[in-house]
Amino acid sequence: xxxxxxxxxxxxxxxxxxxxxxxxxxxxxxxxxxxxxxxxxxxxxxxxxxxxxxxxxxxxxxxxxxxxxxxxxxxxxxxxxxxxxxxxxxxxxxxxxxxxxxxxxxxxxxxxxxxxxxxxxxxxxxxxxxxxxxxxxxxxxxxxxxxxxxxxxxxxxxxxxxxxxxxxxxxxxxxxxxxxxxxxxxxxxxxxxxxxxxxxxxxxxxxxxxxxxxxxxxxxxxxxxxxxxxxxxxxxxxxxxxxxxxxxxxxxxxxxxxxxxxxxxxxxxxxxxxxxxxxxxxxxxxxxxxxxxxxxxxxxxxxxxxxxx
Numbered sequence: 001x002x003x004x005x006x007x008x009x010x011x012x013x014x015x016x017x018x019x020x021x022x023x024x025x026x027x028x029x030x031x032x033x034x035x036x037x038x039x040x041x042x043x044x045x046x047x048x049x050x051x052x053x054x055x056x057x058x059x060x061x062x063x064x065x066x067x068x069x070x071x072x073x074x075x076x077x078x079x080x081x082x083x084x085x086x087x088x089x090x091x092x093x094x095x096x097x098x099x100x101x102x103x104x105x106x107x108x109x110x111x112x113x114x115x116x117x118x119x120x121x122x123x124x125x126x127x128x129x130x131x132x133x134x135x136x137x138x139x140x141x142x143x144x145x146x147x148x149x150x151x152x153x154x155x156x157x158x159x160x161x162x163x164x165x166x167x168x169x170x171x172x173x174x175x176x177x178x179x180x181x182x183x184x185x186x187x188x189x190x191x192x193x194x195x196x197x198x199x200x201x202x203x204x205x206x207x208x209x210x211x212x213x214x215x216x217x218x219x220x221x222x223x224x225x226x227x228x229x230x231x232x233x234x235x236x237x238x239x240x241x242x243x244x245x246x247x248x249x250x251x252x253x254x255x256x257x258x259x260x261x262x263x264x265x266x267x268x269x270x271x272x273x274x275x276x277x278x279x280x281x282x283x284x285x286x287x288x289x290x291x292x293x294x295x296x297x298x299x300x301x302x303x304x305x306x307x308x309x
Contacts, residue, residue: 002277003252005052005079006045006270007216007261011038012055012062015094017306019222024266031061031092037266038065043073044267048274052079052259054189054214056130057112058086058100067119080123081187081214083161084112085130099308104129104136106144113151126187126212127151129160134169139177149179152186159187161216165296167191167199175206189214192257193224194232194250194289198296207256214259218251219244219273220299221306222263231288238285241275248276250289 010018014029026033042053055062063082070078085108090099116124129138129148138144152158162170167190177184188206190199192215203213219225224232228243236243251260264270281289 002049002051002274003258003260004050004248004274004277005054005214005259005261006041006050007054007263008038008062008066009056009059010263010265011041011059012065013060013088013090013099014092015090015096015099015308017221017303017308018263018265019306020226021222021265022309024264024269029094035061035065035068038062039069040267041264041270042066042069044270046073046075046078048270050274051077052081052261054081054216054261056083056086057115058083058088058130060088060090060092063116063119067123070120070123079125080120081126081128081189082116082120082124083128083130084109084116085132087112094309096308102131104132104138104141104144106141106147109144109147124156126157126159128158128187128189131163132160132170132174133162133164134166134173139173145177145179145184149182149184152184157186157212159185159189159211161189162199163191163300165198165300167296168202171199171202171206175209175211186210187212187214189216191215191217192251192254193218193220194247194292195220195224195294196296196299197290197293200254204256207258212258213256214261215251215254215257216261217263218248218260219263220247221303229292231292235281235285235289239279241279242272244269244272245275245279246281246289248273249279249281250286252276253281253286
């Protein structure tokens with residue numbers, strides 16, 4: 001089974017911030033066209049041995065598309081993760097002023113869990129708080145923590161994803177949360193790539209403590225594939241793969257990374273991403289790639305400036 005999974009952030013809605021997405025998606029981004037594109041990627045991923053699929057309530061119709069595909073194909077050997085906390089409000093427009101709205105509250109958790117279950121039933125294996133940050137009200141909301149614990153008691157693994165320059169602080173604080181005397185979260189999904197590795201030490205600690213670590217945005221929202229740094233491009237040429245594969249191979253080289261997500265928007269992008277598992281980067285190459293890291297605040301400022309297209 002591959003360690004790589006597929007995330008549906010770029011497929012479940014007509015607009016997203018991924019660079020290089022335009023040419024990979026249907027020119028006519030109707031619901032029907034995007035559903036077909038999602039199914040094509042899911043078919044290619046399954047055929048290639050990918051068995052982890054990640055969605056979210058805010059990824060437009062990603063859960064709906066995934067549910068339809070699961071119902072049609074009948075696959076039962078997949079791990080399905082999804083997330084709650086953001087609501088999609090883009091009204092299926094690429095030019096919407098606002099595409100998603102964040103709220104970490106008990107009411108939002110209950111409402112979105114019900115929505116997820118209406119679509120995916122009992123197929124959700126992991127349910128995560130979406131984009132947790134140190135200022136999230138969840139840290140002081142006892143009722144919400146107990147509601148999440150109740151979901152865990154039903155057999156669903158509960159976790160959280162992180163974003164922003166304080167990811168490491170968030171990971172450590174969230175993994176200390178308890179409900180009923182037991183650690184609450186057992187999975188963590190964070191941004192890690194060669195430009196933004198700042199959460200690495202905290203994620204290694206999470207793995208050592210028994211949490212399953214999921215890495216997202218390994219291509220820095222496509223930037224490492226479309227406009228790779230020189231050292232990344234050179235490594236790709238040496239290995240005969242694309243720069244995307246090398247960037248993802250650097251993530252796979254981390255011993256604490258349990259699942260590394262591809263954010264591919266087409267079957268062709270997925271194939272080049274999966275080449276990451278066919279190469280092994282030597283220590284000198286990994287050291288050279290580590291030198292690409294930028295200050296976390298700069299990275300997240302640049303990410304926030306990416307347009308939704």
